[in-house]
Amino acid sequence: MIRTAGGVLTLLLLALPAAAEDKPKDQPTPKEQYQALLKEQADAMKAFQEAYNKAETAEDKNKVFQEKYPQPDKVAPKFLELAEKNPKDPVAIDALVWVVNNAGRAGKDSARTKAIAQLTRDHVQSEKMASVCQGMGYGNDKESLDLLRAVLAKNTHKEAQVEACLALAQRLSTTAQIAQHLKEHPDDAKRYEQFYGKDYVAELQKTDADKVEAEIAGLYKDVGDKYAPEMKAERLTQLCQRVGQTGGAGAEALLRSLMEKDKRQDVQGVACLSLAQALKSRADGMPEAKAKEAEKVRKESEGLFERAADKYADAVLYRRMVKGEMKAVTVGERAKGELFEVKFLAVGKPVPDVEGEDADGKAFKLSDYRGKVVLLDFWGNW
């Protein structure tokens, strides 16, 4: 490893003669060390990619993955060490951000947890907190919750504020959901303890779900009132989709207000679609006992899908690469897909026929196999 890093450094020094001149060769600056670490990881990733692409069967690919995939968790301690040794250097924050955004392993002594603590201590006001907060919507560690609250209290950059609001709302939504579930099904506590640990479950059992919901509602209200009007349509439509996926009363309220009050067609349309999706998954999650209420919610969701398909057909949901070209996915096509799924693809409905060609160009139909149980598998070799 050291030899590899040395080799990389020599190359870097050659490439940056101006920076290298006033430093002895064997003492790279923190910035150079950071760049060398990045390159080391990028090279390993490239080598892995090449081997992966060369591997022919799924088994071979799996083997390459096991042997060659450069786990970010493995190099994370090096980035962390660099930041710990040079806390005042501007590169420290970049190294810490790298750890938080790449290393997944949590736990008290993990590089990730230590990096979060150091970011909270030294860098909470930085603009770079936006990208850190963006990735903190999942998990159950106290350190990242502290970081999100610290950013909300002390950071003045709008993007960082928005990301902290969204991530905190997402985290609290999970907390509220589990707390509510445990209240209704106390027997499940044991099962949750296996995932989350005893202490966390005990804390959840004491949680007042209504209070958490109120905090979530406040966070989303801030996003809607303070930040949304100034945000670009493209950014706001992304936000709507994320908020819709998180769901919950506060999320629904924000989407409703954006749909009704924002002046931009794209924003209204994506808010309408995202609200419909949030309502649909709420209805799907309701227990048998609430079947009537679920039906009402589902009705509203379908009405909104109809409205999205009708009124906002051309609003841009997002753009993606299709066969080398950027293509807009519209609210209309997604809403139509959702309606088709609700009406024809629910469990218990007769399956719609599929017609097409196989790899040899031979036409066939799903209904050719009536009388047999069919496992229909949407797949791709990637």
Add this chain to the structure above:
Amino acid sequence: MYPHERSLVQKMESKPFTLIGINSDPSKDELKKVIEKEKMTWRSFWDGGSTSGPIATKWNVQGWPTLYVVDHKGIIRHKWLGSPGDKVLDDSIEKLVKEAEEGAKKEGK
């Protein structure tokens, strides 16, 4: 997923069961190559060369694999985004295959 699918198809060879793929790979040639290499004995619809092909778009597929299980009468009985795990998948299919066999017996009488 392929090795498990292979063994599932093999195990169910003489039963009223079939696996059908809906494939989003870029070309029919590529699909043919994978079928050969992975020794797939089951058929796949080729869905126009991308994840936004006509079938996947109509069916509102948002992630791969997405799985549907249809019983012998053509009713959708299960759907999953991502594999539910080999055991859940096998058990659900075996149960429906039994239903199909019993249904066929009754009709025979």
